[in-house]
Amino acid sequence: MSAPQRITLKVSHAAATRRIRLTPEQLTWSTVTARVAELFGLDANTLPALVYIDEDGDKITLDSDRELLTLWTDSMRANQPMPHLFLPSSPLTTQDTSAWVLANAATDASSVADASERAFDKAPADEQPRNLGKDTADQNAVEDDSDGDDEQQPLLRNANESTTTLVPNNMPPDVPENQPRAVPSHAKQPAQEQSQAQGHEQEEEQARKHADADEQQQTRAGEQKDESNEEQRQQDTSSPYDDLPPLGTQICELARQFVATIQSNPELVDNARRVADQSIDVLQRGVLFLLGALREGVTRAHEATRDAAERRNERRSERQHESRQNTTASASSATSGQRDMPHGAANGDAFSALASSATTLAHTMQQRAAEFAREAQWNASVFSERAQDRATTLAQTAQVHAMSYAEVAQRHATALAERAAEQASRAQAAATAAAAAASASMASTASRAAADTASPAPNMPEDHVQGNLYAEQLKHLKEMGYNDEDHLMHLLHAYGGDLTRTVEALVGDTIFEAEDADDLYA
Structure with missing residues (x-):
């Protein structure tokens, strides 16, 4: 017994797309509007009409049960899924995202863009306080208070650990002692001037060395962060394909069952071949759809990888250019070097934001690939059910024809037997009449012969x-x-x-x- 038929509706509103599964009995305008309002957090009483684009590119509006039923009937007759439905842009009745029904997510889920804004919502560099230690503490507090997705927490933690090397508190202890110090004008003496010049030269040399060390640390931190982001991206892009069912095995098993059913009814070989051709065509279209979805996912993954590599190269070039500028500025003035350090932290935040965008894109691609895989699996199950129903119908038709042929043959045999019996009875009657006539003729001949013999x-x-x-x-x-x-x-x-x-x-x-x-x- 085949499973009950299911109808899948895809509805898009703003930048979100949701899937609704109904039975033919549930395909009513009130049910659809109630489900759409529940999924997108809208008011069902003020919900506008749904819109879809037909094969001619025209926008068609739906707002009644009859139109929904007509659309589903036409889709079934054309052997195609239901068109993609769109909800016209309208303001949400509530900004509470907890009313949204998200698959495999918590009830208080928020969008990735909001999480990114909360995680990286900072003041510009010129408005930041001079106390770098306090600024770093505030940055850690902001990152700890962010409620973004769990997938971004390792990335933010890595960025925080990488940017801590730019804080003066983590520099060698002798750096603050070697900073240039102003000498009062009334205390200037010739000997002191000479020692002060030598001290300035030593301070500039040490500042240059520390600037070189900072540049190397920034380069290593950036490379480590890029490697971590690349590993995270590979894990995100490889996970959707681990739980896919063996569609090839199921398709082969269904094909073998179909061939066995057809072979058991040799008198319907032509009909079975036509049905097999149709099934193969449908399966080929399903496989082509799955391959196209996978190809699209792989292409997007390659594009994301290439974009990430280009951005990584650009960031590396920018870091090298900024490091050279910092080195030049540090050689001229240690104070200028300290003033340039906050820009390194800001750049680290920008790099983290770019990495977060790449992670968001990879997560979106993962969801699309999973949706394509589920769609292909559902299409394959529908195609197998139709092939099984068609084979059962053909077998029943063959049985009915066989019974009809047997009844016709039996009637013909009975008629032939009756006709043979009738002909036999006629032959027997003719033989009896012939025998009687022969006996009468012989008797007459004998009497005449006797009479002729007696008196010729x-x-x-x-x-x-x-x-x-x-x-x-x-x-x-x-x-x-x-x-x-x-x-x-x-x-x-x-x-x-x-x-x-x-x-x-x-x-x-x-x-x-x-x-x-x-x-x-x-």
Whole structure:
């Protein structure tokens, strides 16, 4: 027994798309509007009409049960899924995203864009306070308070660990002691001026060394962050295909069952071949749809990988350029080097934002690939159910035809038997009549012969006697219903006046063959 038929509706509103599964009995405007309002957090009483694009590219509006039923009937007749439905843009009655029904997500889920804004909502660089330690603490607090997706937490944690190397508190302890110090004007002496010049030279040399070390640390931190982002992206893009069912095995098993059913009904081979061709065509279209979906997913994954690589190269070039600028500025003034350090942290935040965007794109691609896989699986199940129903119908039709053929053959056999019995009865009646006529003829002949022998007529020629005998026998044959006198005389001459043989020849419709043709007219 096949499973009940299911109808799948895809409805899009703004940037979100939801799937609704109904039975044919549930395909009403009130049910559809209630489900759409529940999924998108809308008011069912003020829900506008649904819109879809037909095969001519025109926008068609739906707002009644009859239009829904007509659309589903046309889709079934064309052997195509229901068109994609769109909800015209309208303001949400509530901004509470908890009313949205999301698959495999928590009730208080929020969009990725909101999480990114909360995680990276910071003041511009020129408005940040000079206390870098306090700014780093505030940044950690913002990251701890963010309620973004769990998938972004490792990325933000890695970015935080990578940018902590730019904070002055993590620099060598002798750096603050070697910073340039202003000398009062009233304390300037020639000896002090010479020592101060030497101190400035040492300070500039140490600042240059520290700037080089900072540049190397920034480069290593950026490379580590890029490697971590690449590993995270590979994990996200490889997970959708791990739980796919073996569609090829199911399709082969269904094909084998279909062939066995067709072979059990040899009288319907032509119909079975047509059905097999249709099933193969449908399966090919399903496989092509699945391959197209997978190809699209792989293409998007390659594009995302290429974009990530290009962005990584651009970030590396920017880091190198900024590192060279920082090195030059640090060589001229250590204070300028300290002032440039917050820009490195801001760049780290920008890199984290770009990496978060890449992760969001990969997550979206993962959802699309999963949807394509589920759609292909559902199409394959529908195609298999239709093939099984068609095979069952053909088997029942073959059984009905076989029973009809058996009944017709039985009726023909009965009619032939009745006709044979009727012909046999007629033959028996004719044989009985022939035997009676022969007996009467023989009795008459014997009586006439006895009379002729007892008192022969004087001077009666032999031909005259034989002619009288033939005339008497011809009279008996006419009384029996034979009216062809020439033919009867011919048979009497052929059989020598033997009435019994003449009657047998007439009844059996035989042809007399004489050894000598002249005996026929003797």
